[in-house]
Amino acid sequence: MSRHTTTRLALPIAAALVMAGCATTSHQPLYGWDGYQPQVYEYLKSSGNADAEQQVAKLEEAQQKIEQRGQALPPGYRAHMGMLYAKAGQDEKSVAALTAEKTTFPESASFMDFLLRTLTGKASQ
Template identity: 35%
Template sequence: MRLKNSVTIVLSCATILMSGCKTTESMYYYGNYSEAVYSYFKADETPVSQQITILEEVIAQARGKGKPVAPGVHAHLGMLYFESGNNDQGTNHFEQEKALFPESAAYIDFLINQSSGANI
């Protein structure tokens, strides 16, 4: 009888503890961002144009879901645009990253200065 009571108490405590656990949803929308970054650093099969498309879709999906784009998405997309030779779009996305995440301004300004006249 004592064992049964002990088991009941342990199971009750476990149930209470587990009911307090909840999967938290990120406040930012990431979509396929991590796959695009992995693909970039793997320097493999995925062309820059396809990576640009993936990140543009992430931004559109975030808007559709009413969630803010994750930190780094615009910066990474800006870098890809610079690599593809579209410096205006690259600068545009760098500026968006700065506007959304002011703490990144110094680094983004550095990247913009480095990109004027040279690819990142």
């Protein structure tokens, strides 16, 4: 095989490999974000004066859908739920949500411990 023939074959093969490498693959997102971002936006837009119980209901509904699809809740979801539970006067659910956030995302432990201490008035160990 001559050098010219090899080059003619190598260029289309290389181009095909490059194009295949750039092809998008269909993949499932790591987290289910249903309703989370709009609810956080609504909460912040209202300067924290949004109806906590209404937001909790929407987020609990979204959580069920996310779990039914087998997806994980995103970072901060449980912490936001814990904050809303506390605002609605549901301290036990708040502690459970903040503890679940801490367990699921250990990097949040310091902040979750702070929130738990603030909520319960004692250190969470």
